[in-house]
Amino acid sequence: MDSLRGLVSALHLSKEAEVLFTAIKSLEKIQRKVLGGLPEITLKEVAHHDEMNDCWVVIYDRVYNVTDFLRSHPGGEWTIMDYAGRDATIAFRGTGHSKDAIAMLNDYVIGELPETERIFRTDNPCAVLLTDIPE
């Protein structure tokens, strides 16, 4: 999907193509919900992806492959690379990202932590409570 988005902007395709792209993204979201959510990925697995050409981070218990986004990140590639293979939630939140940035996370999600490793999205009564984590 990321390459499709790249193609759309590289070719300066029409607004309709953008709308279609957004619709596909929404369908993917619905599909994820209907088919039972994201694949589980452990913190141990995430830790293997800590390089410039293979960079995963965890934000709000979800796993993101941001390899293709690093170079275009407005805050610079190294701000994310500092958290490559690790949890970046506090850094992401602490730098006051906009709603657009939060929505953008959906473009890169590849999985979520297993229940036992989650801090935010869990039924555990001791979990950190946040009202505005990305839905």
Ligand code: HEM
């Ligand atoms: C991994 C997913 C991330 C995405 C999708 C993302 C996205 C963005 C976006 C869209 C902006 C532009 C401003 C805004 O809309 O809020 C931004 C700015 C920024 N980001 Fe990130 N970001 C991510 C991770 C991080 C991390 C882990 C850090 C670590 C500290 C970080 C630090 C910053 C900083 C410092 C800016 C401000 C740049 C400036 O205004 O000069 N970001 N980010």
